[in-house]
Structure formats: C-alpha cells, structure tokens
Amino acid sequence: MKKQASHWARRALFLLPLLVAFLLLAAAGKARAALDEATLQGLGAADFGERIAAIEAVGATGGERARAIIAALEAGELGTAGGRVVIVRDGRVVDAASGEALELVADAVDSLRVNNRVRRALAVANAALDLESGERARRLAAAQTLRDNASEVVLPVLERALESEEDDAIREVVLLAAARVNLNADDPAKRLKAVTALGQSSDAGVKTLLEPFLDPASEPDAGVREAAAASIAAIERRVSIARNIGTVFSGLSLGSILLLAALGLAITYGVMGIINMAHGELLMIGAYAAFLVQGLFRAHLPEYVDWYVLAAIPAGFFAAAAVGVVMERTVLRFLYGRPLESLLATWGISLVLIQAARVLFGPQNVELANPSWMSGGMELAAGVVLPWNRIVILGFAVFVLLLVWLMMNRTRLGMFVRAVTQNRAMAGCVGVPTARVDTLAFAIGAGIAGLGGVALSQIANVGPAMGQGYIVDSFMVVVLGGVGQLAGAVWAAMGLGIVSKFLEGWAGAVIAKILVLVFIIAFIQKRPQGIFALKGRFADN
Amino acid sequence: MQTRRNFLKALTLSASIAAIGLPMGAQAADTIKVGILHSLSGTMAISETALKNVALMTIEEINASGGVLGKKLEAVVVDPASDWPLFAERSRQLLTQDKVAVVFGCWTSVSRKSVLPVFKELNGLLFYPVQYEGEELEKNVFYTGAAPNQQAIPAVEYLMSEEGGGAKRFFLLGTDYVYPRTTNKILRAFLHSKGVQDKDIEEVYTPFGHSDYQTIVANIKKFAAGGKTAVVSTINGDSNVPFYKELGNAGLKATEVPVVAFSVGEEELRGVDTKPLEGHLAAWNYFMSVKNPQNTAFIDKYKAWAKANGVPNADTVVTNDPMEATYVGIHMWKQAVEQAKTTDVDAVIQAVGGQSFKAPSGFTLTMDKTNHHLHKPVLIGEVRPDGQFDVVWQTREPIRAQPWSPFIEGNEGKQGL
Numbered sequence: 001m002k003k004q005a006s007h008w009a010r011r012a013l014f015l016l017p018l019l020v021a022f023l024l025l026a027a028a029g030k031a032r033a034a035l036d037e038a039t040l041q042g043l044g045a046a047d048f049g050e051r052i053a054a055i056e057a058v059g060a061t062g063g064e065r066a067r068a069i070i071a072a073l074e075a076g077e078l079g080t081a082g083g084r085v086v087i088v089r090d091g092r093v094v095d096a097a098s099g100e101a102l103e104l105v106a107d108a109v110d111s112l113r114v115n116n117r118v119r120r121a122l123a124v125a126n127a128a129l130d131l132e133s134g135e136r137a138r139r140l141a142a143a144q145t146l147r148d149n150a151s152e153v154v155l156p157v158l159e160r161a162l163e164s165e166e167d168d169a170i171r172e173v174v175l176l177a178a179a180r181v182n183l184n185a186d187d188p189a190k191r192l193k194a195v196t197a198l199g200q201s202s203d204a205g206v207k208t209l210l211e212p213f214l215d216p217a218s219e220p221d222a223g224v225r226e227a228a229a230a231s232i233a234a235i236e237r238r239v240s241i242a243r244n245i246g247t248v249f250s251g252l253s254l255g256s257i258l259l260l261a262a263l264g265l266a267i268t269y270g271v272m273g274i275i276n277m278a279h280g281e282l283l284m285i286g287a288y289a290a291f292l293v294q295g296l297f298r299a300h301l302p303e304y305v306d307w308y309v310l311a312a313i314p315a316g317f318f319a320a321a322a323v324g325v326v327m328e329r330t331v332l333r334f335l336y337g338r339p340l341e342s343l344l345a346t347w348g349i350s351l352v353l354i355q356a357a358r359v360l361f362g363p364q365n366v367e368l369a370n371p372s373w374m375s376g377g378m379e380l381a382a383g384v385v386l387p388w389n390r391i392v393i394l395g396f397a398v399f400v401l402l403l404v405w406l407m408m409n410r411t412r413l414g415m416f417v418r419a420v421t422q423n424r425a426m427a428g429c430v431g432v433p434t435a436r437v438d439t440l441a442f443a444i445g446a447g448i449a450g451l452g453g454v455a456l457s458q459i460a461n462v463g464p465a466m467g468q469g470y471i472v473d474s475f476m477v478v479v480l481g482g483v484g485q486l487a488g489a490v491w492a493a494m495g496l497g498i499v500s501k502f503l504e505g506w507a508g509a510v511i512a513k514i515l516v517l518v519f520i521i522a523f524i525q526k527r528p529q530g531i532f533a534l535k536g537r538f539a540d541n
Numbered sequence: 542m543q544t545r546r547n548f549l550k551a552l553t554l555s556a557s558i559a560a561i562g563l564p565m566g567a568q569a570a571d572t573i574k575v576g577i578l579h580s581l582s583g584t585m586a587i588s589e590t591a592l593k594n595v596a597l598m599t600i601e602e603i604n605a606s607g608g609v610l611g612k613k614l615e616a617v618v619v620d621p622a623s624d625w626p627l628f629a630e631r632s633r634q635l636l637t638q639d640k641v642a643v644v645f646g647c648w649t650s651v652s653r654k655s656v657l658p659v660f661k662e663l664n665g666l667l668f669y670p671v672q673y674e675g676e677e678l679e680k681n682v683f684y685t686g687a688a689p690n691q692q693a694i695p696a697v698e699y700l701m702s703e704e705g706g707g708a709k710r711f712f713l714l715g716t717d718y719v720y721p722r723t724t725n726k727i728l729r730a731f732l733h734s735k736g737v738q739d740k741d742i743e744e745v746y747t748p749f750g751h752s753d754y755q756t757i758v759a760n761i762k763k764f765a766a767g768g769k770t771a772v773v774s775t776i777n778g779d780s781n782v783p784f785y786k787e788l789g790n791a792g793l794k795a796t797e798v799p800v801v802a803f804s805v806g807e808e809e810l811r812g813v814d815t816k817p818l819e820g821h822l823a824a825w826n827y828f829m830s831v832k833n834p835q836n837t838a839f840i841d842k843y844k845a846w847a848k849a850n851g852v853p854n855a856d857t858v859v860t861n862d863p864m865e866a867t868y869v870g871i872h873m874w875k876q877a878v879e880q881a882k883t884t885d886v887d888a889v890i891q892a893v894g895g896q897s898f899k900a901p902s903g904f905t906l907t908m909d910k911t912n913h914h915l916h917k918p919v920l921i922g923e924v925r926p927d928g929q930f931d932v933v934w935q936t937r938e939p940i941r942a943q944p945w946s947p948f949i950e951g952n953e954g955k956q957g958l
Binding site for chain 1: 586704766782799822
C-alpha cells in the first residue's frame with residue numbers, strides 16, 4: 001500500500017510539469033480543451049493539492065465524459081488500478097478516459113476517498129459543467145457556486161459563459177465570479193475593473209478579499225486602491241442592511257414560535273383562569289401526533305410523504321383536544337376557582353403524560369424530517385438566508401391567530417366562553433350550558449396547543465420532555481401580554497422575540513436570556529396587569 | 542367504588558414492583574454484583590440509555606462464557622434521572638446496600654464530580670466511559686473515554702492541516718458548563734501555541750437545552766467572512782439537533798465552514814435528517830462504520846440483544862464511542878478480577894493497570910500502568926448522508942492520555958503521570 005503510494009508520488013511528480021503546461025494552455029485559450037491523460041492521472045495523485053487541481057480542470061473541460069468522471073468520483077466509484085484511473089460500477093471496471101471495459105476485478109481497485117476538500121473541488125467542477133446546461137435554474141446555481149469559489153482554472157469557462165449567456169441575472173453573477181479571479185491579474189486595468197465590479201457584491205467574504213487592495217505595499221496602483229475603498233464601503237452598507245433584516249426576521253420567527261406555544265395557554269389560563277402546568281405536554285402530544293402521521297405516510301403513501309405536515313395539523317389538533325377533554329372532565333372541573341390545587345393536579349398530569357410518552361415511544365427523541373418544501377432557505381443576500389421552515393411557521397402562526405380570533409369573536413361558542421368567564425352565574429341564568437362550554441373551551445385551548453406542537457416538531461426536538469422547555473416561556477408571554485387578552489399575547493411574543501434576538505447578537509445567548517427575565521420581572525413589578533389590561537367591572541376577578 | 546379502590550391498589554402494587562426493578566433475580570450467594578449508574582430519564586436519557594443497554598449486554602455475554610471467577614455477574618441498575626445530587630445518593634446505595642464490586646456509569650462531568658466523594662469515602666470502584674476535559678486523576682476511577690489530547694487537539698490539528706481545509710479562524714461553540722469551558726480553554730492555549738491570534742478565535746456558549754440557533758449560525762457566517770473558518774462544537778445533549786437543522790437550512794455547508802463536534806455520535810444523529818450535514822466532522826476513538834471482525838461481532842451482538850430485549854426501534858439501533866468504551870471497561874475489569882483472583886477493590890485497582898483488550902475499534906487498547914486512562918487511537922470522521930461516519934484521518938497507534946493537559950497553566954509538574 002505504502003509502496004504504491006510512493007510510486008504514485010513519483011509518478012505524480014513526473015506528471016506535474018505536464019499538468020501545469022496543460023493548465024496554462026487551458027487558461028490561455030478560450031477554446032475547449034480536450035480531456036487528456038495527464039489531467040486524468042492527476043485525479044489519482046497522492047498529493048491532495050494536485051488532485052483538487054485535476055478535478056477542477058476536468059470540470060473546466062466540459063463534455064459528457066468529464067461529467068461521468070465527476071459523477072463517479074462523487075459516488076465513490078472512481079479508483080486507481082495498475083497505473084490508470086478507472087470507474088467501478090456494479091462490480092465491473094471501466095477505464096475512466098475511454099470508457100472501455102477492463103479485465104480487472106473490483107477488489108484490485110484502490111478507490112479514491114472523498115473528503116471536504118475534494119467535495120469543494122467537485123462542487124466547482126460540477127458548477128463549471130452546469131454553466132453550459134440548458135436549464136436556467138441550473139446555470140444560475142452554478143454561477144452562484146463559482147461566484148464564491150472561482151479559481152484560475154475555470155476562467156475560460158466563465159469567459160465562454162459571458163460570451164454566450166443571454167440571461168442578465170446570470171451574467172451579473174458570472175461577472176462577479178470572473179472579477180474574483182481577475183483580482184490576481186498583473187494588468188492594473190484588469191484589476192481595477194475586477195475591484196469595481198466586486199462593489200456590486202453583497203458578500204462580506206468579498207470585503208475580506210478586497211482589504212489587501214487598500215494597502216500601498218501590496219497594491220501599487222492608486223486608482224485600484226481608491227476603487228477598492230469605494231467597493232468596500234458599498235459592500236459594507238449592503239451587508240449591514242441585510243444583517244439587520246436577518247436579525248428582525250429571526251426575532252419574528254422566535255416570536256411566532258413563542259406565540260404558537262402560548263396561544264393555547266392564552267385561552268386556558270388567560271381566559272378561563274386555569275393554571276395548566278400540563279400545557280407543555282399538550283404541545284408534546286401535538287408533536288407526537290405529527291410523528292405518527294409521518295410514520296403512516298411513510299408506510300402507506302410514500303409518494304405524498306412531503307405533505308404529511310398538512311395532514312398532521314388536524315391530527316395534532318384533535319389528539320391534543322381529546323386529551324384536553326379527558327383532563328377537563330376527570331380532573332379540572334372539580335377544581336375551578338382553586339388555583340393552587342389545579343396547579344398541583346395539572347403538574348401531576350404533566351408527569352403522567354411525560355411518562356406515558358416515554359413508555360409508548362421510548363425515552364429517545366424521535367426524528368421528524370422537514371418536508372423538502374420546508375428545507376433549505378431563501379437567500380436574501382449573500383450570507384443572509386431565511387430558512388423556509390421558519391417562514392412557513394411564521395405564516396402558520398398568523399393563520400392560527402386568525403382562527404382563534406374568529407372563534408372567540410365571531411362564533412356563538414366564543415361568545416359563550418367570554419360570557420362564562422366574565423360572569424359564570426349570570427351566564428348560567430340566561431341559559432348558557434356552563435359545564436359544556438368549559439369543556440369545549442378547554443378542549444379548544446388544548447387543541448391549539450397541539451397545533452403549536454405540530455409547528456414545533458418542524459424546528460425543535462420531539463421527545464417526551466420537550467414540553468418542559470416551553471411552559472415557562474408560555475406563561476411569560478401570557479403574563480407579560482396581560483391575562484385575558486389575545487392581542488397582548490401577540491405583542492408580548494413578537495416583542496420578546498425581537499428584543500431577545502437583538503440582545504443575543506449583542507451579548508450572547510446566556511446573558512440575553514437573563515436580561516429578558518430581568519426585564520420581565522421589572523415590567524411586572526411596574527405594571528402587574530401586563531401590556532394590555534382588562535377594563536371594566538370584571539377586571540378585579 | 543370498592544372495585545376502583547382495588548384496581549388502584551393493584552396498580553400501585555404493580556408499579557412499586559416495577560420500580561424495584563431489575564435486581565429481581567434470585568439472590569444467590571454465588572453471584573458478583575455490579576452496579577450500572579446511568580440516567581434512564583431526564584435530559585441525559587438520550588445518550589445514557591444506550592450505555593445501560595450495552596452494559597447489560599456485556600454482562601450477559603460474560604455470564605454466557607462462564608462468568609468471572611466461576612461466579613455469574615448480577616447487574617444492579619439504578620436510575621439517577623439526570624439529577625446530579627441523585628447520582629451521589631444512588632452510588633451510595635449501590636456501594637452500601639447492594640454491595641456491588643464495581644460501578645459502571647456517569648456521562649456528564651458534573652455527574653462524575655458529584656459521585657467522586659462517595660467513591661473515595663467508601664473506597665468503591667468506578668469505570669467512566671465518556672470523553673471528558675481531563676484535570677482529574679482519582680485512585681478509585683478508571684477513565685475509558687478520551688482525554689483532550691486523544692480527541693480535541695488532534696481534531697483541531699486536522700482542521701488546520703491542508704487536507705482538513707487549512708482553517709485559520711476558529712469558532713468555539715459549546716454548552717455552558719465545565720466540560721466545554723475547560724476544553725475550550727485548552728484549545729485556546731493550543732491555538733496560541735500554533736500562532737493563531739485571539740481575534741481569530743471566537744468563544745460562544747449556550748444554555749443546556751438551547752433550541753434557537755438562528756443568531757449563532759448568523760454569527761458563524763459573519764465570522765467566517767473574515768477568512769477560512771472551522772467551528773469546534775462542544776454542544777452537549779439534544780441541543781445538537783436544532784443546531785444541525787439550522788446549519789442545514791441556512792445553507793452553511795461543510796465544504797465552506799466545517800463543524801467538528803466532540804459530543805455528537807451515531808446515537809445523537811439518529812434524530813436528525815443528516816443529508817444536509819454531509820461532510821461535517823466528529824472526532825472519536827471509535828466509529829460504528831469501522832470495518833474489522835471485532836466490530837462486526839460487537840454490532841451484531843448488540844443488535845441481537847436489542848431485539849431480544851425489546852429495545853424501542855431495535856431494528857435501527859446504532860453503536861457509538863462511549864458504548865465501545867463501556868464494553869471495553871467491563872471486559873478490562875473482568876480480566877483484572879481474574880488476574881487478582883478477588884473482587885477486592887484495592888487488589889483490582891492494582892491489576893487493572895496494564896490490562897489490554899482487543900477492542901471493536903480494531904486496536905488493542907491498553908490501560909496505562911499509572912494514569913488510569915486508556916491508550917486510544919484517534920479517529921476523525923465525516924458525516925455520511927445515512928448518519929454514519931467515514932473515517933478521513935486516524936492515528937496509526939493508540940496514543941497515551943494526558944489527563945493533565947500541558948496547555949493549562951500549573952500542569953507542568955504533572956506530565957509524568
């Protein structure tokens with residue numbers, strides 16, 4: 001093994017001048033270079049640096065053969081045997097250069113290992129190949145990859161693309177990529193053009209790239225230095241705007257999660273006045289319902305598995321609502337008006353529910369995959385990505401909020417609930433079935449907690465004790481917002497989200513958490529009724 | 542009413558029988574009791590449950606091959622419930638009431654620190670199977686996990702190497718407690734010795750159970766814009782899942798900013814969609830994907846055991862580094878007892894030093910004669926789309942542990958240990 005490696009090193013050393021010559025040739029002429037033996041041999045070189053250069057060179061040559069080789073390397077099918085680079089597929093060995101079948105057993109092939117460095121080179125090679133693809137989306141993605149990683153080797157590809165590309169958006173990105181390479185050009189005019197072009201970038205990494213051009217020691221040309229300063233200022237402005245948008249978005253996202261966790265509690269505690277310590281476990285039930293739905297989809301409807309989340313929404317609602325009905329009927333209805341007892345009883349229930357989940361599903365967290373339409377993110381600017389799952393959850397929070405508001409203010413049930421909580425005896429006198437309204441209201445509060453659980457399952461861990469992490473936050477939101485007020489909960493959740501994200505960026509997660517709690521204590525001291533206080537005769541109850 | 546009460550009585554009775562739990566086997570005098578002290582509930586249950594399982598499997602395996610000194614082993618399993626003071630209480634119970642010959646247990650450093658006084662006072666014997674920050678060497682404890690020089694330092698060296706990506710800037714991210722803080726202190730000193738300046742090192746901590754990594758990922762991106770960056774993660778427990786999810790969704794790929802983790806293994810990745818995480822790294826002394834006959838046998842044995850004992854999701858169980866360390870530790874204790882011909886703690890402690898065992902990692906591991914730590918190989922793996930690891934770098938030989946890191950001031954005099 002070792003002997004072979006040193007043999008390879010020697011061979012690679014011998015091939016090095018050839019390789020360099022080839023690269024120069026490739027860089028000099030824009031014409032498409034043919035895939036030659038020397039480049040291919042470079043793929044099997046012992047030295048990683050050479051191997052990387054060879055991969056990028058293969059990508060830059062283009063064509064079907066190159067594509068097949070890159071794909072084989074990605075899949076771990078490329079190897080070396082008897083001094084040549086071969087592809088092993090289904091136990092058969094073929095020569096990588098010609099595609100001819102070889103009389104070799106697969107075991108005799110040393111397969112080429114892929115690590116991060118190789119993977120990065122493969123991404124560049126693939127992008128170079130894709131830049132000539134017929135699909136616009138693929139060309140754009142390829143141009144974006146090259147914008148961040150372009151090297152000398154791919155310059156001819158970029159120049160070819162600039163000649164043939166008709167889509168302006170892609171051209172712009174390709175120009176940035178070419179500018180990145182041309183930064184190292186000897187000709188000051190070329191450098192000036194590159195530095196100026198890079199002023200259009202919104203990538204903070206480019207700023208680091210331009211900084212050496214401010215220094216007279218490394219950049220002799222004064223014009224280039226000035227252009228670099230202007231470009232850096234432009235990039236900085238764009239980056240700081242993008243970052244602030246990113247921070248506000250993450251605050252809104254945290255706020256939407258807090259809101260979804262707290263909305264159910266805003267009904268059961270805020271409106272009905274039950275201190276429900278098992279609220280977190282109702283979230284947990286919603287999340288496990290999503291897990292079960294995912295399992296059902298995987299087993300029976302694998303082609304629709306991406307849409308399991310939609311089916312999980314009603315499942316989460318009804319599962320948690322059913323548990324809520326049982327809780328209310330068997331325990332809570334005996335404890336209305338006795339907050340201390342209901343606190344203890346619901347805490348006990350929460351322990352029972354946690355243990356039940358542990359027995360049913362095991363103590364481990366369960367895996368919930370984000371559907372493909374919720375994976376990845378929308379790139380706002382280089383470096384600021386808004387993840388789809390957070391965007392969807394933000395929208396979902398608005399939807400649930402709307403649903404709750406409609407239910408409380410536009411339905412007969414909502415009116416009954418408000419009537420019962422304002423004056424139980426009077427509501428009873430005018431014929432409102434108070435006991436049934438209590439049950440229904442609690443079930444709806446629990447169901448909304450279940451909806452929150454479905455949303456949380458897409459972003460946080462799903463395990464038996466997951467609810468424990470949300471109970472304090474939920475009470476915080478409801479108390480800060482003002483008991484009995486939905487609008488208060490919304491303001492409190494969003495405010496807490498954004499404030500803690502800005503604090504976190506400034507002071508770190510641990511300090512931010514402490515500061516938020518200190519703020520809430522101080523606020524409640526000053527204004528015990530919360531942001532929005534109930535007004536009127538029943539405010540004292 | 543009467544029937545309901547009877548039902549309740551029956552229920553409590555059966556519950557209390559279940560609570561008394563596993564040591565229900567016949568209390569024959571010809572058994573040797575061994576204690577298993579791992580959290581089976583609470584936040585650490587995620588990681589520690591598998592260690593309890595593998596310990597029971599190993600004990601079953603030893604009993605099937607004739608036991609120790611002609612006696613069968615009898616496991617006494619207790620649940621300290623991720624509650625640090627309860628660890629001390631339960632270990633006292635194991636040593637005084639159950640009179641176990643040895644205890645295998647603990648995961649977090651804080652749990653180990655809380656049982657230490659008990660083991661010292663009662664002269665017990667503890668085998669600790671998890672990688673940790675060092676700065677400790679107790680007569681009553683054998684450490685079968687890695688010390689910093691067997692995990693953290695080689696991993697950072699790899700990241701700095703050309704093959705590992707040639708990182709120039711380091712983002713040290715951890716959970717806020719003793720292990721990450723000590724490890725990062727050592728790493729900072731190590732990076733200084735390699736010429737990395739403070740402006741190129743960022744240290745960030747999050748609370749236990751933190752689940753919103755948006756700001757942190759944004760900060761990593763911001764930091765990475767300043768040059769080739771690697772992230773060193775000492776995040777512990779289930780916070781890793783939201784962290785890696787956020788990484789994947791925010792499009793931070795391993796090819797741009799690799800994340801190397803010290804507390805993430807196959808078990809922790811079971812709850813994550815690992816496709817976007819391809820190429821991120823972990824440093825351990827064992828990976829499930831290592832190919833050798835010992836490992837194949839170890840994995841098969843554990844899978845069969847899990848199926849036979851009704852472990853949840855038995856068809857997808859995985860093995861990981863601390864499980865291997867538990868397995869090795871129990872076997873080394875057995876060998877030491879057989880050499881000492883007694884389970885007497887002092888005699889066994891004498892005999893453990895110098896024991897060697899052909900481990901599933903494919904190496905023959907030796908317990909150091911003086912410093913109570915194993916000589917271990919270091920393996921660095923990249924995450925595969927299926928949640929396993931591809932080894933991309935490893936040491937040729939097991940290396941000796943330095944429990945007192947030379948990168949912490951005041952440890953200069955302790956290097957001989």
